[in-house]
Amino acid sequence: MTRAGYVTLLGQANAGKSTLMNAMLGQALSIVTARPQTTWRRVTGLLSRGGAQFIFLDTPGLLEPRDLLQRSLLAQALEALREADVLVVVLDPVERGRPELRERIREAVQKSAAPVVLVLNKMDAATEEAMEREEAWARDVLKARVHRVSALTGEGVAELLDTLEALLPQGPFLYPADDVATDPVRFFVAERVRETVMERYRDEIPYSVFAQVEEYREDGRKTYIQVTLYVERASQKGILIGNKGEAIRALGREAREKIEHFLGEEVYLDLWVKVLPGWRRKKAHLRRLGFSVPEDDVTP
Numbered sequence: 001m002t003r004a005g006y007v008t009l010l011g012q013a014n015a016g017k018s019t020l021m022n023a024m025l026g027q028a029l030s031i032v033t034a035r036p037q038t039t040w041r042r043v044t045g046l047l048s049r050g051g052a053q054f055i056f057l058d059t060p061g062l063l064e065p066r067d068l069l070q071r072s073l074l075a076q077a078l079e080a081l082r083e084a085d086v087l088v089v090v091l092d093p094v095e096r097g098r099p100e101l102r103e104r105i106r107e108a109v110q111k112s113a114a115p116v117v118l119v120l121n122k123m124d125a126a127t128e129e130a131m132e133r134e135e136a137w138a139r140d141v142l143k144a145r146v147h148r149v150s151a152l153t154g155e156g157v158a159e160l161l162d163t164l165e166a167l168l169p170q171g172p173f174l175y176p177a178d179d180v181a182t183d184p185v186r187f188f189v190a191e192r193v194r195e196t197v198m199e200r201y202r203d204e205i206p207y208s209v210f211a212q213v214e215e216y217r218e219d220g221r222k223t224y225i226q227v228t229l230y231v232e233r234a235s236q237k238g239i240l241i242g243n244k245g246e247a248i249r250a251l252g253r254e255a256r257e258k259i260e261h262f263l264g265e266e267v268y269l270d271l272w273v274k275v276l277p278g279w280r281r282k283k284a285h286l287r288r289l290g291f292s293v294p295e296d297d298v299t300p
């Protein structure tokens with residue numbers, strides 16, 4: 001008898017959800033940066049080992065939304081919560097986060113019918129005192145079982161997987177055993193460009209740029225990939241391009257190396273920048289960029 005099911009990773013921004021999913025998959029699928037709010041969509045990662053198939057759902061960090069994009073992020077995280085067969089709540093003992101977010105986590109756990117596993121991440125960096133404080137909160141408030149891990153070093157990840165496997169529902173595999181992802185390669189390519197932007201720029205730029213693959217041609221010697229970076233304002237376009245295009249060339253080189261590493265082949269990366277005024281706040285723009293906007297949202 002095999003087991004298969006959805007394992008949703010939920011938690012505040014920067015807790016290490018994407019790093020943890022990648023560690024469990026043994027592959028850098030979701031992008032990771034030192035900045036909060038790196039993940040902007042739910043990312044599915046598949047792990048099949050022996051008689052078990054884990055369908056991990058990496059989600060945007062829980063937040064108190066301040067614009068339409070953030071409302072879309074929160075809605076996606078909550079939707080993934082509803083699909084969970086097993087819920088993994090990832091906590092960051094180093095940066096505890098605002099009390100409202102703890103409240104959101106508590107609500108999510110209470111609403112979920114799925115078994116809950118609480119992960120205290122960053123055990124390589126957190127003090128024993130901080131770990132114990134979080135463990136007490138988990139025990140008293142969430143009444144969940146607790147695992148200490150470091151998604152960064154891999155410590156505790158194997159034991160966590162064993163716990164999760166035992167909680168998966170019995171049933172047939174839902175995807176072919178050697179699949180790792182359900183999203184198209186184009187998505188992961190665009191994400192690598194966005195990851196590079198988030199790492200190289202500061203202030204508002206990391207949060208104002210969305211990357212989308214517009215063309216992907218495999219007919220030449222090298223795969224040709226055209227990615228458009230959508231920005232909110234003309235001034236941001238100038239910053240991205242830089243003096244005589246120097247900045248965007250450097251960005252392109254770094255992003256291309258990441259893409260080549262991910263795909264295992266050489267590519268030609270062509271970056272364009274377009275202004276989509278105030279896209280984070282406009283329903284039509286967000287839809288065009290592939291974000292789902294909550295139906296009940298009345299903002300134009």
Ligand SMILES: Nc1nc2c(ncn2[C@@H]2O[C@H](COP(=O)(O)OP(=O)(O)OP(=O)(O)O)[C@@H](O)[C@H]2O)c(=O)[nH]1
Pocket residue numbers: 011012013014015016017018019020031032033034035036037038039040059060061062121122123124125149150151152153
């Ligand atoms: N020291 C340490 N750092 C970690 C660990 N796990 C993740 N990080 C770091 O924490 C930061 C955020 O990691 P992410 O995986 O992007 O966090 P996330 O929860 O997916 O964040 P959002 O997508 O913004 O919600 C990165 O700088 C990671 O390298 C860990 O176990 N130990």
Ligand SMILES: [Mg+2]
Pocket residue numbers: 017018019030031032038039058059060061
């Ligand atoms: Mg993430």
